[in-house]
Amino acid sequence: MYSFENCGPLFQEMPAFLRKNKYQNVTDRKATIFQPAYNTDLDTYTYFSQHPENLQALIKYMGLEQDVRGRWLEAYPFEKHTQGWNPNPEEALFVDIGGNVGHYCALFRKKFPEIPVRIVLEDLPGTLAHSLPTPGVDKLGHDFFLPQPIKGAKFYHLGWILHNWSDEKAKIILHQIKLAMTPQSVLLINDMILPETQIPAFATALDLVMLGACGSLERTGQQWNDLLADVGLVIQDANVYDHELFHGEDYPMAGQY
Numbered sequence: 001m002y003s004f005e006n007c008g009p010l011f012q013e014m015p016a017f018l019r020k021n022k023y024q025n026v027t028d029r030k031a032t033i034f035q036p037a038y039n040t041d042l043d044t045y046t047y048f049s050q051h052p053e054n055l056q057a058l059i060k061y062m063g064l065e066q067d068v069r070g071r072w073l074e075a076y077p078f079e080k081h082t083q084g085w086n087p088n089p090e091e092a093l094f095v096d097i098g099g100n101v102g103h104y105c106a107l108f109r110k111k112f113p114e115i116p117v118r119i120v121l122e123d124l125p126g127t128l129a130h131s132l133p134t135p136g137v138d139k140l141g142h143d144f145f146l147p148q149p150i151k152g153a154k155f156y157h158l159g160w161i162l163h164n165w166s167d168e169k170a171k172i173i174l175h176q177i178k179l180a181m182t183p184q185s186v187l188l189i190n191d192m193i194l195p196e197t198q199i200p201a202f203a204t205a206l207d208l209v210m211l212g213a214c215g216s217l218e219r220t221g222q223q224w225n226d227l228l229a230d231v232g233l234v235i236q237d238a239n240v241y242d243h244e245l246f247h248g249e250d251y252p253m254a255g256q257y
């Protein structure tokens with residue numbers, strides 16, 4: 001359903017759009033393939049907020065993605081980063097920024113059922129209206145271009161967020177998080193790291209969807225380094241958890257990164 005509702009029109013429109021634009025890259029999310037494909041001036045997420053069928057298709061697809069992308073919770077060494085951290089119950093352990101309806105907050109709560117600290121789901125109010133009723137997860141309507149209201153959380157999580165945004169916009173999102181972080185905070189970015197060449201088909205297709213839907217991109221290791229360095233952040237560690245590599249393709253991806 002996601003493919004038919006939210007990707008099909010992009011791929012139908014793409015050849016004519018690229019021809020007309022002489023195959024130049026696009027970074028303006030309000031002047032990309034989405035607008036002629038959906039006959040709108042709106043950007044993707046504003047359009048989705050006004051079109052329940054597209055919003056529901058996105059929510060369903062993000063739910064399905066848990067089967068592969070939810071594995072990060074098993075691969076990440078949380079305990080290593082929480083040793084010596086003594087929060088009071090008001091402090092947040094995990095803030096999922098742009099966390100959709102809360103699939104990863106629910107998995108996180110399931111993994112750490114006993115910990116008496118806050119888990120916070122943030123997204124736009126229209127998406128939060130459909131959020132999962134997970135006990136122990138606070139919900140907060142928040143636009144990630146504005147100052148982050150939860151200060152000093154242990155983990156901030158951005159799952160498939162930055163690939164929706166051009167470098168210029170991604171830097172604003174990152175900057176707002178950086179301002180809220182303390183030296184104990186960790187920013188978890190859950191996104192692909194593309195190899196420089198021989199990019200597998202699924203990753204290539206998703207990169208084209210990002211171009212068409214958002215004027216954005218999937219990034220290589222170098223592109224991630226450059227983006228984060230521009231806001232004064234440094235990659236400490238990269239954990240590869242998709243052991244079927246790019247959703248099932250047997251390919252030696254950027255695991256060496």
Ligand SMILES: C[S@@+](CC[C@H](N)C(=O)[O-])C[C@H]1O[C@@H](n2cnc3c(N)ncnc32)[C@H](O)[C@@H]1O
Pocket residue numbers: 045062065097098099100101103122123124127142143144145158159160161164
């Ligand atoms: C591709 S989905 C990723 C969802 C989830 N993080 C995951 O990994 O499954 C992008 C999410 O960003 C949210 N979003 C878009 N613009 C936003 C904004 N300005 N502020 C907060 N959330 C936003 C959307 O509502 C959507 O839930």
